[in-house]
Amino acid sequence: MSIELIVGGARSGKSSLAERRAAESGLAVAYIATATIGDGEMAQRIAHHRERRPAHWRTVEEPLHLADALRSEVAPGRLLLVDCLTLWLSNLLLGPGLEPERRRLLEALGDLPGRVILVSNEVGWGVVPINELARQFADEQGRLNQAVAALCDRVTLVVAGLPLELKAGGG
Numbered sequence: 500m501s502i503e504l505i506v507g508g509a510r511s512g513k514s515s516l517a518e519r520r521a522a523e524s525g526l527a528v529a530y531i532a533t534a535t536i537g538d539g540e541m542a543q544r545i546a547h548h549r550e551r552r553p554a555h556w557r558t559v560e561e562p563l564h565l566a567d568a569l570r571s572e573v574a575p576g577r578l579l580l581v582d583c584l585t586l587w588l589s590n591l592l593l594g595p596g597l598e599p600e601r602r603r604l605l606e607a608l609g610d611l612p613g614r615v616i617l618v619s620n621e622v623g624w625g626v627v628p629i630n631e632l633a634r635q636f637a638d639e640q641g642r643l644n645q646a647v648a649a650l651c652d653r654v655t656l657v658v659a660g661l662p663l664e665l666k667a668g669g670g
Contacts, residue, residue, distance in 0.1 A: 501614045504648050506621045507657035514582050516657055517616045518551065526578040526614060528556040531569065533587035535562045548582070562590045566603035573611050584619035584647065588640055592632070597639060601646075608650045619644055621656070 503520070507513035521528045530552060536542045552558065561568035565587050572579055581587075591597040608615065623641045628634045648654045654666040 500612055501653070502608055502611075502651045503614075503616045503653040503655065504619060504644070504651045505616065505655045505657060505662075506619050506644060506648075508621055508624075511657045512660035512662075513618050513620075513657040514548065515551075515660075516655065516662055517580055517582060517618045521556075521578050521580045521616055522553065524578050524614065526576055527574075528553075528578050528580055529559060529572040529574075530556050531559045531561055531565065531572065531579060531581045533562050533565065533581065533583060533590065534560075535586075535590060562587065563594065563600065565600065566607040569604075569607050569611055569615070573613055575613070578614045578616065579611075580616045580618075582618040584617055584643060585622070585640060588643055589636065592636060592639065601643065605646055605650065608647065617647060617651075619647070 505513045505517045505520075521530075532545075532548070534541065534545050534548075536545060549558075557572070559568050559572055565581065569579055569581070588597065591600055620640065621644065622637050628637055648666065651666065652668065653664070656663045656665050
């Protein structure tokens with residue numbers, strides 16, 4: 500099993516790096532998308548991601564039950580690419596609730612065979628948000644990234660399109 504977390508700010512190049520690593524793996528790819536179309540701008544973002552992906556990649560859209568999607572898509576010779584944990588977290592905070600699904604995701608990551616690449620935003624480097632929901636989101640995103648990174652074999656921070664390895668191997 501090999502799990503990688505790629506983190507970075509908005510438009511940092513993290514999704515492009517994840518897609519490049521998936522393509523270079525030589526494995527079949529199942530792309531698990533967590534975004535939902537809530538407005539025109541988000542529809543454009545999703546369309547851009549769809550256009551960029553190779554047509555032979557399997558795409559699974561799962562905004563809430565990520566652990567279930569990972570477990571159902573895992574297969575010998577297949578890499579699972581999740582883009583992204585940040586939107587998944589937002590969906591849960593604004594919907595059915597975070598904790599049960601977060602716990603299920605961490606359990607799944609602990610015992611999934613094969614290769615997984617997860618994309619997530621790093622949101623904790625700015626000012627403290629002014630409203631309660633935004634502060635809760637920033638706190639939960641930081642906690643989620645820490646918990647996932649602890650399970651990962653590799654963690655990469657992407658800034659201005661440049662990858663910086665934070666954790667490599669089993670260390």
